[in-house]
């Protein structure tokens with residue numbers, strides 16, 4: 337090989353590698369804080385109630401009915417899918433049923449569509465399916481190649497929507513989990529990467545953004561962020577009440593948004609949070 341071709345190969349390698357780093361479209365998402373998007377500001381919301389909950393590494397959160405929720409709990413050797421009953425008078429929640437993932441799978445976003453619960457995995461490229469009532473296994477599907485990892489999941493009346501840690505939200509066919517469209521999320525023209533847990537409500541997609549305390553509201557037609565809600569002060573109050581000297585603020589981030597139709601409110605939680613905040617987003 338001539339010296340010039342060696343130099344060319346090195347240059348090609350470096351430039352391809354840096355593009356991957358910039359767009360996070362490598363094998364895995366780079367969690368280097370230097371790549372993290374800056375988000376600030378808050379639109380107003382009303383904090384209505386605080387519900388107590390058991391602490392889990394929450395990766396998915398959604399209402400099945402008025403007083404029953406699904407929750408996906410992550411981590412290797414600790415991943416589960418939960419049915420949680422909600423007591424709206426006592427403001428308490430309780431796991432009433434659960435299924436456990438094999439230890440080599442890390443549970444991620446979950447959603448229920450036509451009586452089937454879908455639970456994605458972080459880097460294992462599999463989606464686990466369960467019967468919505470019994471949590472009996474309904475098999476698995478493969479995640480699309482284009483998705484780098486599995487992060488958040490939600491649905492509208494026709495499709496599922498999944499995030500993979502990049503600035504993209506993929507629209508999926510529920511029968512096959514194949515990509516049928518994509519949304520590129522932008523805030524004032526700048527890509528918002530690290531899109532995490534998702535919730536579809538009233539024509540918009542609400543999303544957590546790692547590692548922020550901010551929930552963004554996205555117009556799925558344009559990908560534009562139209563509202564931002566900062567939960568930093570509610571989280572701080574919760575941490576104070578926990579009296580936990582070893583609280584890991586880096587990992588215990590806001591993650592988990594569930595829309596309750598009957599009250600038009602959102603139930604918001606996070607990784608290892610012992611509370612759910614019920615809020616009205618303005």
Ligand SMILES: [Ca+2]
Pocket residue numbers: 396397398489490533534535592593594
């Ligand atoms: Ca959700």
